[in-house]
Amino acid sequence: MISRAGLLRGCCIAAALFASGCATHMVRLQPVRTAFQRGDITEADRLIDHEIETGSEDNLLLLDRAMVALADGRPADAERMLRQARDGLDRVEEESQAETAWSMLADDQVRAYAGEDYEKVLVRAMLALTNLAQDGDDAEAYSLQVIDAQRRIVAAAAQPDGTNPKAAYQQVALAPYLRGILREETHRDYDDAARNFRLVTAWQPDFRQGPFHLARATGGTHSRPGHGVVHVFALVGHGPFKAEAEEVPTSTSLLIADQILSTQLRSTLPPTIAPIKLPRIVAAPGAAGTVQVGVGDWAAGQTETITSVSQMAIRQQEAMLPWQLARAVARRTVKKGTVFGVKQGLGMQDGLPSVALDLAGVAWEASEAADTRCWSLLPDRIQVLRLELPAGTHTLALRPLAHDGQPLGEPVARSVTVCDGRNSYLLARVGDAGFIGGPIASSP
Amino acid sequence: MSRVDRPGRLDRRTFLRRGLKPLPLAVLATAAAGCRSMQFARVMAPGEDGMIGSHQAGQETFTPLVNDAVAKLLARHVESAVQQVAYVEGAEPLPPPTKRICFVGVENKSAEEIGDFKEQIYQAIDARILESQVFQSVNRRFVDAGLRDTRLRPDQLLIPEHMRAFTAHMDQQGQPIDYLLYATITSGTTQQNRDYQRDYVLTLELVEVGTGSYDKQSAELSKGYHHSRLGRWRAAHSSSP
Numbered sequence: 001m002i003s004r005a006g007l008l009r010g011c012c013i014a015a016a017l018f019a020s021g022c023a024t025h026m027v028r029l030q031p032v033r034t035a036f037q038r039g040d041i042t043e044a045d046r047l048i049d050h051e052i053e054t055g056s057e058d059n060l061l062l063l064d065r066a067m068v069a070l071a072d073g074r075p076a077d078a079e080r081m082l083r084q085a086r087d088g089l090d091r092v093e094e095e096s097q098a099e100t101a102w103s104m105l106a107d108d109q110v111r112a113y114a115g116e117d118y119e120k121v122l123v124r125a126m127l128a129l130t131n132l133a134q135d136g137d138d139a140e141a142y143s144l145q146v147i148d149a150q151r152r153i154v155a156a157a158a159q160p161d162g163t164n165p166k167a168a169y170q171q172v173a174l175a176p177y178l179r180g181i182l183r184e185e186t187h188r189d190y191d192d193a194a195r196n197f198r199l200v201t202a203w204q205p206d207f208r209q210g211p212f213h214l215a216r217a218t219g220g221t222h223s224r225p226g227h228g229v230v231h232v233f234a235l236v237g238h239g240p241f242k243a244e245a246e247e248v249p250t251s252t253s254l255l256i257a258d259q260i261l262s263t264q265l266r267s268t269l270p271p272t273i274a275p276i277k278l279p280r281i282v283a284a285p286g287a288a289g290t291v292q293v294g295v296g297d298w299a300a301g302q303t304e305t306i307t308s309v310s311q312m313a314i315r316q317q318e319a320m321l322p323w324q325l326a327r328a329v330a331r332r333t334v335k336k337g338t339v340f341g342v343k344q345g346l347g348m349q350d351g352l353p354s355v356a357l358d359l360a361g362v363a364w365e366a367s368e369a370a371d372t373r374c375w376s377l378l379p380d381r382i383q384v385l386r387l388e389l390p391a392g393t394h395t396l397a398l399r400p401l402a403h404d405g406q407p408l409g410e411p412v413a414r415s416v417t418v419c420d421g422r423n424s425y426l427l428a429r430v431g432d433a434g435f436i437g438g439p440i441a442s443s444p
Numbered sequence: 445m446s447r448v449d450r451p452g453r454l455d456r457r458t459f460l461r462r463g464l465k466p467l468p469l470a471v472l473a474t475a476a477a478g479c480r481s482m483q484f485a486r487v488m489a490p491g492e493d494g495m496i497g498s499h500q501a502g503q504e505t506f507t508p509l510v511n512d513a514v515a516k517l518l519a520r521h522v523e524s525a526v527q528q529v530a531y532v533e534g535a536e537p538l539p540p541p542t543k544r545i546c547f548v549g550v551e552n553k554s555a556e557e558i559g560d561f562k563e564q565i566y567q568a569i570d571a572r573i574l575e576s577q578v579f580q581s582v583n584r585r586f587v588d589a590g591l592r593d594t595r596l597r598p599d600q601l602l603i604p605e606h607m608r609a610f611t612a613h614m615d616q617q618g619q620p621i622d623y624l625l626y627a628t629i630t631s632g633t634t635q636q637n638r639d640y641q642r643d644y645v646l647t648l649e650l651v652e653v654g655t656g657s658y659d660k661q662s663a664e665l666s667k668g669y670h671h672s673r674l675g676r677w678r679a680a681h682s683s684s685p
Contacts (some may be wrong), residue, residue, distance in 0.1 A: 016671070091483075144559050155499065162638075187591040188598055190550045192562065221595045421592040 006048060024109075025240050026372035029141055033376050037238055037431040039285060041072050044377075059088040060113060063123065067377035070130060071429045079130040086123045089115045104334045108327070108371035115193075116152045118313050119375045121172045124149055125307075125382075128178050129233055132425040133440045140182055144145045146175035165323070173204035174307040174382050180213060181231060181386075184222050185423045193217035200306070207306055209386065223388050228418035230396070232293055232385040234303040234364035238286040238429045239378030240310040244370040246275040251324060254332060261336075266347055268360025269336045271314045276328045279370040281317045283310035285380040288430040289403040295394055302401070303383035310380050312336070328368075335365055339345055379429070391420040398439055409434015416441045498669070500556045501631075501644055505665055506565055508630075509646040512663035514572045517648050520659070521578050545650070546580045546587055546614065546621040548598045554631035554644065569627055569648070579623070586619045598626070602651065611653050624651045638671040639679065 026142075048065050051060070066081035092112035100110045115123070128142035150171055157166035180196035185187040194217040197424065201210035223229050254272040262268045278326040291303045317324075325338040339361035387396075399411035412435055416424050428439035464684075483592045488494065496504045513668040550565050552558050558565075566584070573581045591598065594613050601624060614621050626649045632639045643666045670676040 005654075095468070147557070148559070186588065188588060189562070190597055190599075191551045195557070201559070219595060222592075223595075225593075372667050423597070 007200065013108050020066065024244060024369055026243065026376065028372065029064070031375045033238065033241070036068065036377055036436065037433075039431055039433045039436045041068055041437055044068050050365075050395040058083045058279045059092075059115075060228040060375060062088070063119075063375045064297075064377045066126070066130075067429075068128075070133075070427070070440070073088065073440055074437055075130045075133040075440055079089050079127060079134070082123055082127045082130060084129065089113075089120065089123065093120075099130070100385040103327075104331050105338070107331070109369060109373070111371075113371075113373045116167070116313065116316065117169065118309065118316050119378075120174070121146060121175065122266070122309065122375070122378060125172060125174050125178065129427060131179075132231075132233075133442050135426045139178070143175070143178040143182055144215055145425060146172065147179060150175055155318040165319050166320050168314075168315075169198075170312045171203045172307050172312065172386075173200045173207065173398040176200050176203070177213075177306050177384065181229075181423060182218065184217055185229075187222055187421060190217050193223050198334050201343075204306055207304060209304055209384070212302065213386070222421060223441075226420055227388050227389055228391050228420055228422050230389055230394075230416050230418060230424045230426060231365070232291065232303055232387065232396075232398075232426045232428070234291040234383040234430055235379035235381075236290065236303075236305075236383055237288045237380030238284050238431075239376070239380055240281045240283050240313040240374070242370070242374045243282045244372060245280040246278050247278055247325060247328070248275060251275040254329065258336070265340070267340065267343055268354060269359055270339050270358045270365060272332065272365065273362050274366035274368070276325075276332065277370040278321075278324055278328060278366055279372045281310075281313045281374075283314060283380065285310060285404050287399050287432045288380075288408060289405070290383060291385075291430060292401055293387065293426060294397040295387070295389065300387050300396075303385045305381045306384050307382040308380070309378050309382065331368070334366060335361060339364075386428075389418045391418050396426065398426075398435070399429060400434045408432075412439060414439045414441050417443070445570065459633070468560065488644075493560060501554075501558070501642075501667065502561075505644050505667060506558075506561055506646075507568075507643060508575050509663045509665055510565060510568045510572070513627075513646045513661050514522045514569055516663070517650065517659070517661040518573070518576045518578050520661070522576075540582045544582060544624040545573060545623045545625050546582045546590075546619075547573070547584070547625045547627075548587065548591075549603065550627040550629065551598070552658070555633060555642070564648075565627065565629075569625075581625075582614070582619050582621060583677050586614070586617060590614050590617065590619075604656065607653055607656075621653055624653060625649070639669060639675050641666055641668050643667075 032044050032047045032051070035047060045065070045068050048061055048068065052061050052065075061080045065083065066078040069075075069081060070078035076350045093114045096112070103109075103111045114120075126140055126144040128139050128146060131137065131139045131142055154164065154166045154169060158164045176196035176199035180200065183196065184194035194214060197210065197214040197217050200207060201214055204210065244305055251272055251274075254276070258269045258271050291298045293302070331395040339357055343349075343354060346353070348357065393415055395410055395413050395415050397413050400408040402408045408430070412428075414426060417428055418424050425442040426439055429436040469635055494503050496502065499601055504515050542630050547566070549561050550569075552562060570581055570584065590610060590613055593619045594606075596606050601610050607624075611621060628647045628649070630645045630647065632645075633641075641665060645662050645664045647662045648658060650661075652658065668676070668679050670679060
């Protein structure tokens with residue numbers, strides 16, 4: 001039989017172990033982010049390698065590694081990694097009762113990470129883009145998956161009372177845009193293209209090219225005879241990341257509740273000294289603004305934002321914040337209940353052992369860390385530009401610009417082959433110091 | 445009388461104690477019991493009932509629509525083909541030359557995004573026409589190339605000048621055509637509180653390029669979408685006597 005002293009010692013050791021914790025995901029990944037944004041792909045890859053060796057969060061590291069491979073001009077590798085990460089995230093999408101229960105005793109970091117909703121959609125969108133940067137054979141399927149994932153996420157959140165917290169989600173306009181340009185290229189399914197461009201204009205009303213795409217799909221043709229289309233995709237800036245934030249008003253309310261309950265129960269509960277911590281999405285877009293594209297002497301235009309990843313991530317989190325907060329409060333209740341249960345089991349009312357257990361409870365609560373896991377190398381914005389050019393080979397001059405329109409880094413020339421009546425694709429990644437790696441052109 | 449002395453009434457403190465004590469045990473029990481379930485798949489036997497789309501049309505809608513519409517259209521043209529057989533005394537009756545159809549595409553004008561079904565509907569219609577031997581369909585790759593080369597939209601082909609240009613182009617490519625075939629999916633929705641009925645219609649339009657005359661065949665299927673099993677049961681039994 002376990003003695004009272006032994007049990008007490010066990011509680012203290014367990015609390016100390018919980019309290020030891022470790023650096024959050026975002027803290028560990030910060031050097032990767034910094035190296036990548038300054039354009040040092042080799043260093044970013046090396047750091048990710050090191051993280052993989054430590055064996056943490058394989059799926060997220062694969063996603064980051066895919067972004068490095070894409071910037072490094074290896075779209076086939078990037079596609080393979082993205083596919084693997086997508087399947088890995090899908091596998092853990094369904095909630096495990098065991099993990100949920102354990103997360104009530106520790107924190108949300110013990111749950112397998114299935115990805116935020118915007119990440120689940122964007123992994124498929126990135127798959128479509130990486131595929132388009134090669135032969136585009138699977139781009140149609142990926143584009144369908146993006147739309148389907150988006151629809152499923154919202155539908156799955158429907159509540160029995162008819163409300164849906166995710167109904168207010170900002171949708172990824174890149175998804176119907178990709179579908180639209182692919183259907184338009186068939187020269188047959190203009191109705192599909194128009195339907196998708198209509199969604200683009202509804203979901204991203206400030207996308208100025210939207211109405212032109214819609215008008216073309218409704219009454220025009222893909223391109224003039226003897227011409228083809230180049231779609232320039234630019235992944236611009238630093239994507240959103242998660243930082244730990246303290247929910248002070250909720251923590252204060254819980255502290256008052258502790259005091260009320262302690263009086264009622266005539267037995268103290270661990271006071272809420274350690275604040276409740278929640279992950280908050282932070283946008284830090286960086287210096288990059290847009291990409292200017294020129295063909296010969298002709299200044300063809302600038303890329304324009306079709307999806308603002310940071311904005312979307314923040315809005316999605318705002319919609320789900322009450323649920324996150326409720327889970328954190330429930331976790332505290334379980335922990336306090338556990339300490340109270342132990343005290344009751346040991347017949348403690350007050351005295352030093354009771355104080356020691358309360359302290360252990362406080363340490364246990366303080367061991368909680370916000371779950372800051374996220375896809376850290378996403379761009380801040382995904383931008384597009386459509387150019388109709390005569391069939392043949394063209395050299396496009398790409399120049400990254402800062403938010404104020406000033407040149408950012410060196411311009412890059414890239415050769416693109418345009419086929420009659422077909423799409424070609426060019427994909428570039430822009431960081432604080434200009435292009436990260438080199439733009440990739442598809443091979444039709 | 446103090447609260448604890450009142451029979452049948454649960455003291456607040458006792459209530460809180462009883463409520464808090466089993467909480468950690470419940471969490472541990474859940475942790476021990478629950479594991480993440482996995483996804484499984486199986487090959488469905490031929491003829492086995494397929495799944496029914498709960499939110500939009502699926503195979504249960506499109507398969508019968510395609511079967512019905514194509515069968516009716518072909519049946520009518522088999523009859524006219526038989527009537528055209530020339531009889532010459534002492535000679536074998538010659539079958540009429542097979543008409544060549546250019547299946548332009550499937551247009552979705554319904555309220556739903558049909559996604560990957562569009563390609564499947566196209567292929568199903570095309571395959572049935574080819575199997576029937578009433579018509580010979582032009583290979584889709586030629587049709588796509590023709591549309592791309594002429595930069596004509598499918599809906600522009602019915603303008604006489606465009607039709608002539610397209611026909612001439614297909615002739616040049618060694619793919620003469622007698623008919624253009626269009627398939628269109630439409631829907632109509634009737635709402636009843638939170639439940640709704642959606643009527644799906646697949647229309648096949650056959651246009652003779654020489655004369656501009658056309659034939660049309662539709663198939664219709666209605667589907668009820670319900671928010672509860674009770675709603676579905678009620679709808680299924682409301683029409684029975």
